[in-house]
Amino acid sequence: MRTYLDFEKPMAELERKLEEMKTLAKENNVDFSAAISLLENNITNLRKEIFENLTRWQRVQLSRHPDRPYTLDYVELICDEFIELHGDRQVRDDPAIIGGLANVGGQSFMLIGQQKGRNTKQRQHRNFGMPNPEGYRKALRLMKLAEKFNKPIVTLIDTPGAFPGMEAEERGQGEAIARNLKEMFMLKVPVICIVIGEGASGGALGIAIGDRVLMLENTWYSVISPENCSAILWRSWDFKEQAAEAMKITAKDMKKNNLIDGIISEPLGGAHLDHNWMADELKRVILENITELSAISDADRIDQRIEKFCAMGVVVE
Template sequence: MLDFEKPIAELEAKLSDMTKIAGESGVNMDETIKSLENKIEDLKKDTFANLTRWQRVQLSRHPDRPYTLDYIYELTDDFVELHGDRSVSDDKAMVGGFGTISGKTYMLIGQQKGRNTKQRQMRNFGMANPEGYRKALRLMKLAEKFNKPIITFIDTPGAFPGIEAEERGQGEAIARNLREMFMLKVPVICLIIGEGASGGALGIGIGDKVLMLENTWYSVISPESCSSILWRSWDYKEQAAEALKLTAGDMKSFKMIDGIVKEPLGGAHTDFKKMSSTLKRTITKTTNELETLSPEERINLRIDKFSQMGVFNE
């Protein structure tokens, strides 16, 4: 439980006790229970409407938050995972394969974190090695060959920073993905579902539409790393988060993304079915819009969009 969720949890505990007492004693407490339910709802709305940037970072890392494979298996009934970069190995931090959403086949690619210690070690905490990005590119090219739209799910604290990753060409693998994704002839939708950190996120983040879930972040560096560089301590991570302006609202105002996908009240983890349903509608609607354009039009618009980022007139 996050600190700002504690007042809500205390009221929910009281509601649970009150409901239990009413059931056991037979006393009619409907009016009191309804009043408390309304109070909880109002507190939730007020709390989550006024989250600080650091609190949204915390929410994006919530241990119960859905990960890439959670969404993929919920959105599709026939997902077939594909493995390997055909060069070095199969990076478990990057997953991908074909699946059908609303009757249309997509290539679904994303970073995958783990729920427990064993899974986190296997998935390398969602930090892909060069072979992960090369696997992602291989799958994108396969989707292009068969004219299938691509969806990427971004949720990573960054690309793996180990020496062995650099020796195998981490920077080159990400840079190649950036170049190749600009030129893909099929629609590309990028969804930031959790953490979107550094080149690790950008390596699968070039798309016709880049969308962020409401309680996610997207930045060149995490608040903790920024704090450690500027203040030689992680104690200033909250100030760093404010300075970085890394939330979905910030990114939309800077025109770094194309839209924000609203989450259920309390975060995506509080109502996974509703969140998945919202994503499904968003994916279908966005794909239909993109398919009205020719491949050449999509490529030109994609290049223009990213070329204009960071450009301003005095």
């Protein structure tokens, strides 16, 4: 059963009527094609009206939609072959970050991504997509492995943040993320980073230093979530919508401020409505960017990567 967000409720009733009409036509062998076509057009027009005027907070809600495709969904849909690799070789494996060798359309690369869960058991196993230090160290180990065998790297970002627990801090959460930032700048292979859901704080940035940093249309990327920003400034989560507007955290905002390199379109209504379409688009973008980046020398690619990030936030008066 489809999950509707609050701002999608006007479509829910129309889509329910559409299903009832289709069922009635089938059961009674009656031709309702004209009425069905009219209702479908009304739904499409309403969806366009809603999704062409989304607020920033509504895009945050879409990025968290429970039916939205996660990293493992994309692995299943775009990879001809995927061999998952485990462990950081120091403490343990972190299920919140998955990674392995992938083959897509004859192109092999290292795929690394943050993974949430669909149900309570999976969410607990994946720690709600919040990696521990072992996850970032595993990611870096796989990146170094990719560099050794000259394989491009693709990272998929979808996390509410790195795990903030005391045990994570004791094992060096900050150091693990900082080391990833440093090492990713100097990787000799092409690196493509794509925000597919939530891109929160250092938890996202820990696998997001790349030659191409892209965002899906209905995602967000920021140093803090709107709720936590609201809690700090207003001592309450009630102002999360105002916080989202003030922070300017959507893909359009990021592109306007030159913090990302591009936006990947989603199907009308969001990626959760058509996983196959979204996977095909993601596959096309990945292969296009790998081809472009592979044509650049390693030294030039590293220089361009460093220059791009160093230029962020610079203001000239």
